Amino acid sequence: MRIWFTSQYRAVVVSLVGVLLTGLALWIVIGEQGLSERTMAASLLILCYGVFSVGGVLFTGRHFFKWPAAETSVFMRWERGFVIAGTLAVLLGLAMLEDMLHAAGNPFLARLGLVTYLFGAVLQVAAETTFLSSGEWNYPQIVLYVILAFLAQAAFGAALLQTGLVASWAGWATVI
Numbered sequence: 001m002r003i004w005f006t007s008q009y010r011a012v013v014v015s016l017v018g019v020l021l022t023g024l025a026l027w028i029v030i031g032e033q034g035l036s037e038r039t040m041a042a043s044l045l046i047l048c049y050g051v052f053s054v055g056g057v058l059f060t061g062r063h064f065f066k067w068p069a070a071e072t073s074v075f076m077r078w079e080r081g082f083v084i085a086g087t088l089a090v091l092l093g094l095a096m097l098e099d100m101l102h103a104a105g106n107p108f109l110a111r112l113g114l115v116t117y118l119f120g121a122v123l124q125v126a127a128e129t130t131f132l133s134s135g136e137w138n139y140p141q142i143v144l145y146v147i148l149a150f151l152a153q154a155a156f157g158a159a160l161l162q163t164g165l166v167a168s169w170a171g172w173a174t175v176i
Contacts, residue, residue, distance in 0.1 A: 009069075015057045019050035037096055044093030048086045055082030080128045090149075091121050097156065104163035113155030120148030 026043040033039050058079035062070035069075055094117055101110035124145035127138040157174030160166050 011057045011061060012054070015050075015054045019047075019054060022047060022050045037100060041093050041096035041100065044089050044096065048089035048093060051082055051089055052086035055079055055086060058082065077132060080132055084125055084128050087121050087124055091117060094152070094156065100165060101156075101159045101163055104165050106159040106163045109155045109159035109162065113152040113159065116148050116155060117152035120145040120152065123148070 026046060030039050030043060058070070058075065061067040062075065062079060067075075070079075094114055098110040098114040101107075123141045127141035127145070131137055154175050157171050157176075160174055161168060161171035
């Protein structure tokens with residue numbers, strides 16, 4: 001039992017607990033407000049942050065802190081798996097948000113943002129799975145994914161500003 005609280009596992013345990021608490025909070029909110037497209041889209045977009053965070057903690061431990069456990073292939077599968085799962089959660093959340101923005105009167109920017117992110121997500125998942133299978137890192141694909149994800153986020157932010165679906169500060173924060 002003591003092994004789970006050594007320095008290399010402490011960050012992972014804390015980040016997983018954070019994801020579980022976020023999931024529990026989202027579950028309570030959905031229970032109170034009901035299951036709607038809006039609550040599901042928000043839940044997916046909030047939960048993706050936690051999932052990406054776990055992958056980020058695992059990456060930090062492997063790359064910067066040189067954890068001994070990070071040298072195993074199982075560790076690498078978990079790390080890259082969390083990144084892929086976070087990407088897919090974002091994609092699902094953005095698909096639901098695009099539908100709401102389309103219904104609110106902004107079909108162009110929302111669809112542009114979704115297609116841009118979809119293209120980037122395909123590149124990112126392909127790069128991650130290639131790395132897991134062959135060990136070859138495809139850095140240009142990851143850079144292109146990041147650029148496309150930022151552009152998609154800016155398009156969604158502009159769509160949020162035009163529709164008034166959320167407060168204007170949230171739209172500007174999404175653009176920035």
